[in-house]
Amino acid sequence: FSLLSDMQAKGMTSSAPILVRIFKQENELEVWKRESSGRYALLKTYGICRWSGQLGPKNREGDRQAPEGFYLVTPKQMNPRSELFLSFDLGFPNEVDRAHGRSGRHLMVHGECTSSGCYAMTNDGMAEIYALAREAFAGGQKAIQVQALPFRMTAENLAKYRADPNFAFWKNLKEGSDHFEVVRHEPRVDACGGNYVFNASAPRGPLRASRPCPELVYEPETAALVEEKQRNDTQQVAQLVRAGTGAFKRVYLDGDMHKSYRRLLDAAPSSYASFNVAEVSRLEALKGEPLEMPIQ
Numbered sequence: 001f002s003l004l005s006d007m008q009a010k011g012m013t014s015s016a017p018i019l020v021r022i023f024k025q026e027n028e029l030e031v032w033k034r035e036s037s038g039r040y041a042l043l044k045t046y047g048i049c050r051w052s053g054q055l056g057p058k059n060r061e062g063d064r065q066a067p068e069g070f071y072l073v074t075p076k077q078m079n080p081r082s083e084l085f086l087s088f089d090l091g092f093p094n095e096v097d098r099a100h101g102r103s104g105r106h107l108m109v110h111g112e113c114t115s116s117g118c119y120a121m122t123n124d125g126m127a128e129i130y131a132l133a134r135e136a137f138a139g140g141q142k143a144i145q146v147q148a149l150p151f152r153m154t155a156e157n158l159a160k161y162r163a164d165p166n167f168a169f170w171k172n173l174k175e176g177s178d179h180f181e182v183v184r185h186e187p188r189v190d191a192c193g194g195n196y197v198f199n200a201s202a203p204r205g206p207l208r209a210s211r212p213c214p215e216l217v218y219e220p221e222t223a224a225l226v227e228e229k230q231r232n233d234t235q236q237v238a239q240l241v242r243a244g245t246g247a248f249k250r251v252y253l254d255g256d257m258h259k260s261y262r263r264l265l266d267a268a269p270s271s272y273a274s275f276n277v278a279e280v281s282r283l284e285a286l287k288g289e290p291l292e293m294p295i296q
Contacts, residue, residue: 003128006043011036015139018132019186020073020109022048022119024055024066025151025250027258029109029121031132039184046129047258049113049274050120050281054252055150056166058092058117061104064254066117067092068150068169070176070189070196072143078133085111085123086130090146099194099209109146113274114281115255119148122261122274145186153177155236156245162237163247163295172196175226178233182225192216199223247295254285262286 007014012033019040021030027048032040053065067090077089087110093102108118111126121129133144150166151157153174161167172195179187179198187198191209200207200216207213257265261275265286270277277283 003044003132007033010041010043012041012043013139014135016136017139017141017186018043018136018144019180020129020144020146021180022109022146022148023152024051024068024149024256025157027051027256029119029125029129031129033132033136040180040186041184043132044128046121046125047260048119048256049122049125049261050115050255050257052115052117052255052281054255055161055164055250057097057100057102057169058104058107059100059102063104064115064117065104066115066119066148066255067097067104067107068148068173069094069096070173071146071148073133073146074143075137078130078137079108080130082108082110084108084114084118084120086126087111087118088130088133090148095209096191096194096196099191112279113257113261113276114279116281120281124274145189147173147176147180149173149177153233155233155240158233159237159240159245160248160292161250162241164249175230178226178229179222182229183222248292249295250290251293252285252290253288254282256290257286 012035016034019032029046029048031043033043035041051066058065058067071090071094073088079087087108090107092104092107110118110120111123113120113122150170176187176196176198190197190207192207192211192213194209199222200218202214202216264272
């Protein structure tokens with residue numbers, strides 16, 4: 001009932017389209033919903049109970065990496081009979097992943113609190129997320145965009161991780177994030193030259209991730225807003241670097257969980273309404289905080 005009240009207060013209907021944003025480092029999943037104005041607004045933020053691996057894309061099956069990128073979830077990817085309560089498949093590998101030779105399958109957002117490359121949301125959290133997706137599909141949405149990002153694309157994070165080997169990939173993801181944030185419309189996602197391209201078109205045929213990028217055409221008003229944001233972000237990053245912000249690589253033993261669940265683990269009971277401690281994957285990897293390793 002609280003979600004319905006929130007929707008009504010924000011001018012949303014239960015059948016309006018949704019968009020999902022995942023932030024690994026912050027251990028958060030956001031559900032955005034389209035308002036009557038046509039723009040998306042944040043409906044609710046969920047703590048991620050468990051993800052595995054490190055910051056960075058998934059490269060091969062078995063590496064425990066949770067995917068990063070822009071994915072589409074269709075009704076056929078929804079699984080109400082999942083072994084992990086409820087789930088939907090992210091659609092990894094997508095076209096960009098395949099262009100880089102990335103492999104893997106069955107990469108999900110699901111319930112419970114165990115991960116070997118997935119985003120686990122607890123049963124309570126997944127019940128709400130699944131219901132929101134189900135209602136959006138019932139309302140006519142063909143596919144839900146999932147933006148899986150390594151961290152919130154703040155100037156502080158960009159300055160800190162500027163020397164990470166994944167930084168070029170993360171800058172490409174930031175382009176899509178910027179397109180969404182400046183206009184709050186779902187960006188159209190294509191690919192060429194092994195990268196994502198957003199809200200772009202090619203006058204001479206469709207784009208392919210495995211082919212070089214042709215000359216691209218962008219909608220002028222949106223492109224101007226994105227360029228302004230990127231210019232401001234670049235200036236802020238440069239100021240932070242001049243002020244002494246060091247370059248780091250963030251290293252996990254094996255992924256992380258939201259601070260709210262960490263507090264529950266510290267409280268010591270064997271189970272909670274939202275998850276069973278005994279079923280948390282690689283519990284020993286959560287004993288310490290991730291390390292920030294300086295990059296010279």
